[in-house]
Each structure stands twice: as structure tokens, then as C-alpha cells.
Amino acid sequence: MKKVSKIVMGVLIFILSVSAFGKGKIYVGTNAEFPPFEYLQDGKIVGFDIDLINAIGKEINKDIVIKDMAFDGLIPALQMNKVDIVIAGMTASEDRKAAVNFSSPYYEANQVIILNENNKDIKGFKDLNGKIVGVVLGFTGDLVISEMKDVNSKKYNASYGAIMELQNNKIDAVVLDSQTAINYVKHNKGIKLCDSKGDLEEYAIAISKNNPKLLSEINKAIEELKKNGTYDKLIEKYM
Numbered sequence: 550m551k552k553v554s555k556i557v558m559g560v561l562i563f564i565l566s567v568s569a570f571g572k573g574k575i576y577v578g579t580n581a582e583f584p585p586f587e588y589l590q591d592g593k594i595v596g597f598d599i600d601l602i603n604a605i606g607k608e609i610n611k612d613i614v615i616k617d618m619a620f621d622g623l624i625p626a627l628q629m630n631k632v633d634i635v636i637a638g639m640t641a642s643e644d645r646k647a648a649v650n651f652s653s654p655y656y657e658a659n660q661v662i663i664l665n666e667n668n669k670d671i672k673g674f675k676d677l678n679g680k681i682v683g684v685v686l687g688f689t690g691d692l693v694i695s696e697m698k699d700v701n702s703k704k705y706n707a708s709y710g711a712i713m714e715l716q717n718n719k720i721d722a723v724v725l726d727s728q729t730a731i732n733y734v735k736h737n738k739g740i741k742l743c744d745s746k747g748d749l750e751e752y753a754i755a756i757s758k759n760n761p762k763l764l765s766e767i768n769k770a771i772e773e774l775k776k777n778g779t780y781d782k783l784i785e786k787y788m
């Protein structure tokens with residue numbers, strides 16, 4: 550290579566690496582088994598949360614790198630600095646608040662009951678007593694049902710597994726977050742939603758307690774995305 554082109558190359562590489570370094574990455578943990586918030590489509594992780602965090606990344610000038618993992622491994626991954634934040638339709642519960650910080654809430658949900666279409670005797674949470682109820686390990690639905698002493702809970706690793714067992718009459722009901730439940734009922738035959746709803750839950754982005762700066766940047770970005778219409782567009786796209 551001629552000397553001049555070597556210098557040009559050197560300068561180019563320098564500029565590229567400075568800009569890549571300057572931008573910085575945010576490693577984001579999720580569990581892509583929770584449509585419409587995060588799920589796999591043709592092998593790609595997509596969904597409301599994924600679009601939202603990418604929009605936040607743009608606002609705060611950071612590249613987003615998504616890491617898919619088991620739901621109950623997300624908070625430990627955050628605590629061990631394997632990821633910087635978690636976005637996973639995660640309810641900002643009091644228990645979790647003891648371990649991590651949460652952004653301002655970005656979505657509201659409740660636990661709901663999914664039933665076989667022909668089920669007539671379950672009309673609310675009280676009617677789950679004595680029944681076998683599918684929940685997903687570590688989800689808030691798991692906690693709610695585990696507190697009901699007369700309910701037989703059956704724990705699954707992923708929500709779709711519970712839905713299939715319900716369709717096959719292996720269990721009486723599934724307790725799951727409202728929007729995800731609506732999504733499953735829409736796309737699967739023979740199941741319906743029960744009218745009654747559990748307590749209000751708020752989804753928020755989890756951030757390590759050691760990173761208050763990132764927390765306030767993310768909160769500012771959420772506020773901006775709600776103001777400029779991006780948030781509403783995502784709601785319309787996914788819900």
C-alpha cells in the first residue's frame with residue numbers, strides 16, 4: 550500500500566473506532582416468550598418492548614443489544630452486570646424493587662384467567678379453588694396463585710406450554726397477564742377469557758441500583774416518546 554493510502558486508512562479507522570466507542574452500547578435482557586411485548590418471529594426477537602427500547606436507544610444515542618434468556622434469570626443477570634437493563638413486560642413489584650430500580654411505568658396490566666371455551670363454572674379468581682391452574686414460573690401470576698392455598702398450581706417454563714395443556718384439557722385454567730392472554734385467545738382456538746381481573750400491575754424497565762444516571766436518561770426518553778407520538782404508534786402497532 551502507498552504511504553498516502555496507508556495514512557488515509559489509518560485516519561478512517563481512527564474516526565470509525567472513535568464514533569463507535571463514543572456511541573456506546575446498552576445490553577438489554579429480555580425473555581422473548583411474551584407476545585405482543587417480546588416474541589420470536591422468523592428467528593428474530595420482535596415486539597412492543599423491543600421497538601420501545603430501540604426508540605429509547607435512539608433518544609439517548611446508544612446502540613441496543615438484546616439478550617434473550619429465561620425470565621427468572623433476568624434480575625440475577627442485571628445484578629451480576631451481565632446486562633445493563635431489562636425490558637420484559639416486567640411488573641414493577643415491591644419485591645423486585647428491593648433488588649433493582651425501575652423506570653417510570655410504560656404499560657398497565659392485570660392478571661386474567663384463560664379458560665376452555667366450554668367452561669361454565671369458573672367466573673372469577675375464587676372459583677379457582679380446588680382447580681388445577683397453569684402459571685409460568687416466576688411470573689406475577691405464579692405469585693398470585695401460589696398465595697391461594699386451595700388452588701393446585703402447575704408451573705410451566707413458558708406461557709405457550711400452559712396454553713397448550715389447557716387446550717388439551719390437562720389443566721382447568723391459565724392465569725396470565727391481560728394483554729398476552731388476549732393475544733393467545735385471539736390466535737388459538739377453543740379458549741376464552743374470564744371477565745374478572747386481578748390487581749393493577751405496572752410494567753417498567755429494570756435498571757441496576759448502581760446506575761442512577763441511566764435510569765434518569767431512560768425516564769427522560771420515555772417522557773419524550775410519549776410526548777412526540779412514538780409511544781402511541783407502538784400501542785397501535787402491537788395491541
Ligand code: ARG
Nearest residue numbers: 580583637638639640688689
Ligand atoms: N408481568 C409479569 C411479571 O412481571 C410477566 C412478565 C413476563 N415477561 C416475559 N418477557 N416473559 O412477572
